[in-house]
Amino acid sequence: MNDKPNLNYIDELAEGDVAFREKFIGIIKTEFPLEREEYMDHLKNQRFKETAMVVHKMKHKFNILSMQEAYGFAVRYEEELLEGNSGMDSSFKAILQVVDTYIESI
Secondary structure, three states: OOOOOOOHHHHHHHOOOHHHHHHHHHHHHHHHHHHHHHHHHHHHOOOHHHHHHHHHHHHHHHHHOOOHHHHHHHHHHHHHHHOOOOOOHHHHHHHHHHHHHHHHHO
């Protein structure tokens, strides 16, 4: 995947409001690691419906971080999980790593 996360969408929403921007970034920095942990736990225990629900939440963060390819991938993966198939996991984890690295840098 060639998606590179960025804050363009957040900056657009903030319209120069630094406090809003920082609050939004703070929410992502707080929620994403928790969702990643929840994803790993559900997947490890083969709770595919619950895993799909976490992927559903995470895909919106991809969209917020301007990662359209990752968003589309997550949509497909969510559907696969609902069918009991976690075969796209390694590619999804690669996306999670990119996001993790990025949010640590902002």
